[in-house]
Amino acid sequence: MTLLGKGKVGVGLTGFAILFLVAGMIGFTFEGEVEGVPTPNAPNQAFFSDEPLPSNPLVGLFSTELTMTWDRNDVWIGIVDEDEKNRCKDVPFWFSDESDCNGVGLNFEAGEADANADTGFTWEMESGTYFAALGAKDDALPEGTEVKIDYEAHIGHSLFSVVASMFTLGIGATLIYYGRK
Numbered sequence: 001m002t003l004l005g006k007g008k009v010g011v012g013l014t015g016f017a018i019l020f021l022v023a024g025m026i027g028f029t030f031e032g033e034v035e036g037v038p039t040p041n042a043p044n045q046a047f048f049s050d051e052p053l054p055s056n057p058l059v060g061l062f063s064t065e066l067t068m069t070w071d072r073n074d075v076w077i078g079i080v081d082e083d084e085k086n087r088c089k090d091v092p093f094w095f096s097d098e099s100d101c102n103g104v105g106l107n108f109e110a111g112e113a114d115a116n117a118d119t120g121f122t123w124e125m126e127s128g129t130y131f132a133a134l135g136a137k138d139d140a141l142p143e144g145t146e147v148k149i150d151y152e153a154h155i156g157h158s159l160f161s162v163v164a165s166m167f168t169l170g171i172g173a174t175l176i177y178y179g180r181k
Contacts, residue, residue, distance in 0.1 A: 007179025013172030024157035034149040040136040044102045049132040059127040063158040069120035071148040078111030082129040
């Protein structure tokens with residue numbers, strides 16, 4: 001590769017690194033609704049969404065912060081992993097206190113039985129499959145009552161992506177310096 005070719009590659013790498021840094025600082029936000037949420041019609045029992053929450057397959061490269069809100073103050077919401085959902089999904093409601101499949105005994109990744117609908121909660125997403133868990137705070141809700149759960153996910157830089165961008169920027173600048181005439 002000639003010195004002039006190195007300079008062009010350096011400009012390309014530097015430009016890419018700068019665009020990637022700026023895009024990661026701005027980030028990308030998407031919103032959605034958790035579908036398939038059953039009515040928490042039994043007290044002291046956790047219910048789970050049918051569909052998992054959206055995942056971030058590039059957890060190491062990008063950081064994703066998920067904010068969850070809901071429309072009712074008489075329910076609690078949390079996030080559990082697939083193993084916790086499977087552990088609790090077949091427990092009859094009359095055994096839920098003994099099995100720890102309620103708002104107090106569940107192993108939450110985020111949220112809790114005291115979570116408030118007005119503020120919701122925020123969670124730094126991890127790799128894996130996660131589901132929304134919900135239950136009634138005091139008394140069971142009447143059959144057919146709907147709970148609307150919304151989420152907002154903001155994707156931005158992780159430490160690794162910032163370091164990789166700075167490294168690429170350094171390589172590009174070095175190639176520009178040594179590729180000049």
